[in-house]
Amino acid sequence: MQPTKAYAALDSKSPLVPFQFDRRDLRPDDVQIEILYCGVCHSDLHQARNEWGGSRYPMVPGHEIVGKVTRVGANVKNFNVGNLAGVGVMVDSCRTCKNCQADLEQYCEQGMTGTYNAIERDGKTAAQGGYSSQIVTDQKYVLHISEKLDLKAVAPLLCAGITTYSPLRYAKVGKGTKVGIIGLGGLGHMGLKFAHSFGAEVTLISSSASKEADAKRLGASKFLLSTDKAQMKKYYGYFNVLLNTISANHDYNAYLNLLGLNGNMLVVGIPAEAPTVQPFNLLSNRRSITGSSIGGIKETQEMLDYCAEKNIVSDVELIPIQEINNAYERMVKNDVRYRFVIDLKTLY
Amino acid sequence: MQPTKAYAALDSKSPLVPFQFDRRDLRPDDVQIEILYCGVCHSDLHQARNEWGGSRYPMVPGHEIVGKVTRVGANVKNFNVGNLAGVGVMVDSCRTCKNCQADLEQYCEQGMTGTYNAIERDGKTAAQGGYSSQIVTDQKYVLHISEKLDLKAVAPLLCAGITTYSPLRYAKVGKGTKVGIIGLGGLGHMGLKFAHSFGAEVTLISSSASKEADAKRLGASKFLLSTDKAQMKKYYGYFNVLLNTISANHDYNAYLNLLGLNGNMLVVGIPAEAPTVQPFNLLSNRRSITGSSIGGIKETQEMLDYCAEKNIVSDVELIPIQEINNAYERMVKNDVRYRFVIDLKTLY
Numbered sequence: 001m002q003p004t005k006a007y008a009a010l011d012s013k014s015p016l017v018p019f020q021f022d023r024r025d026l027r028p029d030d031v032q033i034e035i036l037y038c039g040v041c042h043s044d045l046h047q048a049r050n051e052w053g054g055s056r057y058p059m060v061p062g063h064e065i066v067g068k069v070t071r072v073g074a075n076v077k078n079f080n081v082g083n084l085a086g087v088g089v090m091v092d093s094c095r096t097c098k099n100c101q102a103d104l105e106q107y108c109e110q111g112m113t114g115t116y117n118a119i120e121r122d123g124k125t126a127a128q129g130g131y132s133s134q135i136v137t138d139q140k141y142v143l144h145i146s147e148k149l150d151l152k153a154v155a156p157l158l159c160a161g162i163t164t165y166s167p168l169r170y171a172k173v174g175k176g177t178k179v180g181i182i183g184l185g186g187l188g189h190m191g192l193k194f195a196h197s198f199g200a201e202v203t204l205i206s207s208s209a210s211k212e213a214d215a216k217r218l219g220a221s222k223f224l225l226s227t228d229k230a231q232m233k234k235y236y237g238y239f240n241v242l243l244n245t246i247s248a249n250h251d252y253n254a255y256l257n258l259l260g261l262n263g264n265m266l267v268v269g270i271p272a273e274a275p276t277v278q279p280f281n282l283l284s285n286r287r288s289i290t291g292s293s294i295g296g297i298k299e300t301q302e303m304l305d306y307c308a309e310k311n312i313v314s315d316v317e318l319i320p321i322q323e324i325n326n327a328y329e330r331m332v333k334n335d336v337r338y339r340f341v342i343d344l345k346t347l348y
Numbered sequence: 349m350q351p352t353k354a355y356a357a358l359d360s361k362s363p364l365v366p367f368q369f370d371r372r373d374l375r376p377d378d379v380q381i382e383i384l385y386c387g388v389c390h391s392d393l394h395q396a397r398n399e400w401g402g403s404r405y406p407m408v409p410g411h412e413i414v415g416k417v418t419r420v421g422a423n424v425k426n427f428n429v430g431n432l433a434g435v436g437v438m439v440d441s442c443r444t445c446k447n448c449q450a451d452l453e454q455y456c457e458q459g460m461t462g463t464y465n466a467i468e469r470d471g472k473t474a475a476q477g478g479y480s481s482q483i484v485t486d487q488k489y490v491l492h493i494s495e496k497l498d499l500k501a502v503a504p505l506l507c508a509g510i511t512t513y514s515p516l517r518y519a520k521v522g523k524g525t526k527v528g529i530i531g532l533g534g535l536g537h538m539g540l541k542f543a544h545s546f547g548a549e550v551t552l553i554s555s556s557a558s559k560e561a562d563a564k565r566l567g568a569s570k571f572l573l574s575t576d577k578a579q580m581k582k583y584y585g586y587f588n589v590l591l592n593t594i595s596a597n598h599d600y601n602a603y604l605n606l607l608g609l610n611g612n613m614l615v616v617g618i619p620a621e622a623p624t625v626q627p628f629n630l631l632s633n634r635r636s637i638t639g640s641s642i643g644g645i646k647e648t649q650e651m652l653d654y655c656a657e658k659n660i661v662s663d664v665e666l667i668p669i670q671e672i673n674n675a676y677e678r679m680v681k682n683d684v685r686y687r688f689v690i691d692l693k694t695l696y
Contacts, residue, residue: 098609099609102609104609107609107632107633107634109585170634237457252625253622261446261447261450261452261455264636267627267630267631268631269627270627270628270631271627274601274624274625274626274627275624275625275627276622276623276624276625277600277622277623277624277625277637278622279615279617279618279619279622279623279639280618280639281639282615282637282638282639283615283616283618283639283640283641284455284639284641285455286452286455286518286638286639286640286641287638287639288612288636288637288638288639289625289630289636289637290630290634290635290636291627291628291629291630291631291632291634291635291636292631292634293631293632293634
């Protein structure tokens with residue numbers, strides 16, 4: 001067993017506290033990674049506080065993990081000790097259903113195994129995440145990380161990156177596509193960078209006028225203030241694709257009207273209250289809404305390689321692990337540009 | 349001016365009554381049609397009763413029109429006196445926007461001109477529909493009708509037919525596609541016939557067990573009772589495509605869960621209350637919802653030609669025009685299998 005230092009939520013009400021536990025012993029297909037950085041995702045906070053229900057405690061959050069390989073099992077051929085490696089939102093899946101076979105493990109018919117707040121497929125081991133000193137993961141769910149990029153800024157690619165990359169690829173966003181990114185947070189800022197790098201014309205749509213300068217710095221050619229009815233009217237039917245990254249409760253209909261013929265609103269946020277959809281707004285211009293959940297392992301690797309080639313990383317604020325509870329408070333107030341990343345050296 | 353006999357709604361409260369008005373004089377591009385049959389669409393009732401708001405009176409409803417050409421203007425080359433001809437849901441559009449240029453006049457950026465309850469593009473003439481002895485329509489919006497089919501059963505193809513044909517084609521339904529048709533009414537029975545004829549495996553999904561026998565007679569290989577939770581669970585993730593024809597208020601979420609990977613629910617009904625959509629149900633299996641509104645003129649002709657080739661028509665109940673108010677009452681009670689069609693000879 002591998003003694004592991006971590007920060008964990010012990011219940012839904014209290015702050016996260018220092019915590020020790022044993023990682024599973026190395027199996028023949030396992031890679032052991034010393035965690036260097038872990039991004040802080042909104043879903044960490046939701047799950048630590050049991051805001052989606054069904055949380056398991058003690059819970060070590062974190063699924064935007066990068067670090068260095070420290071040991072490999074006997075069957076592991078593609079990772080060597082000393083390599084950089086990453087772990088994202090899932091650490092296993094059934095591997096046999098048609099979705100797993102099609103490299104879409106995130107849609108595994110048996111349900112993928114989450115990196116934390118989950119039970120591993122042995123039916124008993126609690127899966128624990130990246131706010132910790134190390135992780136032991138089957139090689140099939142471990143990603144290769146380039147040496148070329150700023151490692152701390154790579155961590156958020158494992159969730160915020162793939163969550164926005166995958167739907168934009170699925171919607172065939174490229175040169176000539178008019179894309180609107182709704183919301184400029186952890187997801188939105190990555191969506192903006194990707195859509196821009198794919199050659200699309202990108203508009204950032206936000207309810208805060210203060211985001212305009214940053215949006216343009218990150219690659220947006222236009223900025224649309226969603227609270228300004230005249231501007232929203234001007235953009236009626238303008239976009240081919242919208243990427244809706246908002247997790248707060250909101251109305252889909254105002255955004256749907258921005259879509260032109262065959263336009264599609266890609267949805268990656270999960271507001272607590274289910275939005276209403278006025279069917280007339282779908283019938284007009286033959287509009288669609290499509291949901292998307294992270295990406296498969298193959299596509300996640302493709303995204304990481306693409307980022308290395310194009311020099312794309314997340315905009316991050318590095319924090320010591322001791323600051324995690326304060327970081328959660330600041331995330332609730334939307335006070336982060338655009339992702340907190342934990343420096344795991346501070347665990348020691 | 350062409351004196352025209354009709355039945356009209358004079359206000360939102362009263363029954364339809366006999367009515368006379370003058371159709372516009374024949375213009376060089378016009379086709380004048382003696383109306384033989386006109387289907388009765390749910391939207392006729394909604395608009396006659398001003399249930400969607402903005403109704404114009406007097407209103408002659410009817411946009412599932414078939415008849416015989418009686419006169420043609422000087423520029424008309426494709427229709428001759430004596431030909432069968434049809435008019436559907438629209439009689440004009442701007443003709444110049446990119447959607448009109450792409451044969452998608454139903455999504456005209458200036459708004460298409462409806463066959464009734466609309467003002468023609470001269471800005472003053474009230475467009476009046478098919479519960480009447482004749483219609484005068486620009487040749488571009490007139491359809492050719494085959495002599496091979498039962499003419500009265502062809503009429504509903506002009507709205508119920510194209511409204512279901514177009515989205516099924518857009519979703520590339522064919523051999524190997526598992527399609528669920530939600531609701532067995534005027535739209536649903538046509539959707540079922542088309543999906544079956546395209547080679548798909550078709551399941552009829554209905555809240556009334558009494559529809560099963562008819563569904564199977566019309567081409568469904570399976571029947572799913574939507575009120576039976578165990579059956580609904582069994583079909584979790586089963587379908588590639590759902591065609592949702594329900595116009596009554598209902599919950600999208602129970603149906604979304606029936607979709608497998610990349611599944612799409614095509615929406616053609618407009619319930620009065622906007623349905624809610626649980627984003628989690630979209631993120632799972634990367635599901636979509638897509639709206640669709642009738643079809644363009646080119647695709648409507650393609651559909652009519654396809655029906656002639658495959659011998660597809662609507663199941664209809666022929667009524668004299670004097671029965672129209674009673675037919676409306678029966679439609680509200682869902683007491684029609686599956687479309688009323690008015691025999692316009694009874695006007696005289």
